[in-house]
Amino acid sequence: MGNEKDAVTRLRKELAEFSRRSYNRGLVSGAGGNISVRIPDTDQVLITPTNVSLGDVDPEVNLLVRLDGTMLENPFGLKPSKETGFHLVVYQLRPDVGAVSHVHPPYATAYSNKEKPLPLVTVNSRIILQEVPCIDCAAPGSQDLCDFVHGGVKQYPFAKALLMKEHGILALGPDLKTAYYIADLVEDTAKIAFLTENIRSK
Numbered sequence: 001m002g003n004e005k006d007a008v009t010r011l012r013k014e015l016a017e018f019s020r021r022s023y024n025r026g027l028v029s030g031a032g033g034n035i036s037v038r039i040p041d042t043d044q045v046l047i048t049p050t051n052v053s054l055g056d057v058d059p060e061v062n063l064l065v066r067l068d069g070t071m072l073e074n075p076f077g078l079k080p081s082k083e084t085g086f087h088l089v090v091y092q093l094r095p096d097v098g099a100v101s102h103v104h105p106p107y108a109t110a111y112s113n114k115e116k117p118l119p120l121v122t123v124n125s126r127i128i129l130q131e132v133p134c135i136d137c138a139a140p141g142s143q144d145l146c147d148f149v150h151g152g153v154k155q156y157p158f159a160k161a162l163l164m165k166e167h168g169i170l171a172l173g174p175d176l177k178t179a180y181y182i183a184d185l186v187e188d189t190a191k192i193a194f195l196t197e198n199i200r201s202k
Contacts, residue, residue, distance in 0.1 A: 004042060008073075011037050011176075012059035015046050018101075018176045023055030027103040027183055033168070034081035037099045037176050038091055043067045047087055049078035054103075067091055082141030086149035090172060093153045097172045099179040104168035105187035107194055112163035118189060121196050125189040129160055132186060137165035161186045 019035050022028055033054050036047035046062045048054065063080045064073035067088055071080070081087070087100045111118050111134075118132035135152035138144035149170065152162050160182050162170045169186055173179030 004039065007039055008044075008046070008064065009059075011039060011046055012062050014176045015048065015062050016057045016059045018180045019048055019054040019057035021180060022101065022103055022183065023053060025184060027101075027105045027187060028054050028168075029104065033101075033103040034083050034087070035099070035101045035103075035176070035179070036081075036084075036087040038097070039064075040098070044072060045088065045091060047081050047084055049076075050081045052078065083145075085141070085143070085146040086170075089146055089150045090153055090170070093150065094157070094172065096174065098174045099172075099176040101171040101173075101176075101179040101183045102164075102168060103171070103183050105183065105190070107190035108163060108169050108187050109167070111190050111193065112165050112167065112169070115165055118161075118163055118186065119193040119196075120189060121193045122189060125185060128185060129182070129189070131156065131159060132161045132163055132169075132189075133159060134163040134165060137167050140167070 015037050031051050031053045034048050036045050038045050043066050045065055048057055049061055049063055061076055061078060065071055083102055090097055090100050115134055117134055120126045133156050136148045138148055160172055171179045171183035173182055
């Protein structure tokens with residue numbers, strides 16, 4: 001029990017750190033986006049609250065829920081992210097995933113509107129990402145959106161990231177640091193793809 005409590009405390013701090021890093025990197029703006037992390041060897045997940053900017057997330061405000069959605073810890077009475085449902089779907093389908101970052105980086109989001117996989121225009125992106133498929137959109141917090149995430153994760157069981165049409169991206173990793181790096185790489189790749197498409201040949 002003590003080790004589990006220590007893990008929760010440590011991961012609260014990491015979740016706050018990578019939430020702020022995501023905001024400061026420009027992967028999300030305003031109070032958008034949500035990030036979560038699985039507590040190892042449990043059925044529990046920490047997730048950022050709704051209506052709180054990722055740039056303002058402190059360790060104490062992150063909420064602890066079970067994979068079935070049951071609230072376990074919410075000391076400040078905040079509401080969990082309205083996207084908690086699709087975070088839990090990812091953890092249920094992908095035991096290898098330890099963290100999920102849903103952010104709204106501008107270049108990657110723009111490519112999501114094309115309803116096509118992200119062009120992997122660099123060697124690094126092809127090696128690390130391999131593919132970044134696009135899934136359909138639905139209203140934030142809706143069951144339809146959960147269903148689209150469920151379908152995408154099942155269809156692409158090894159994907160490290162998904163474009164979400166008109167909505168941003170999902171980056172999946174074994175831990176928070178890796179999920180952050182994946183999200184960062186997706187956005188950088190999208191930016192390079194945009195520049196490549198708009199450089200005129202002589």
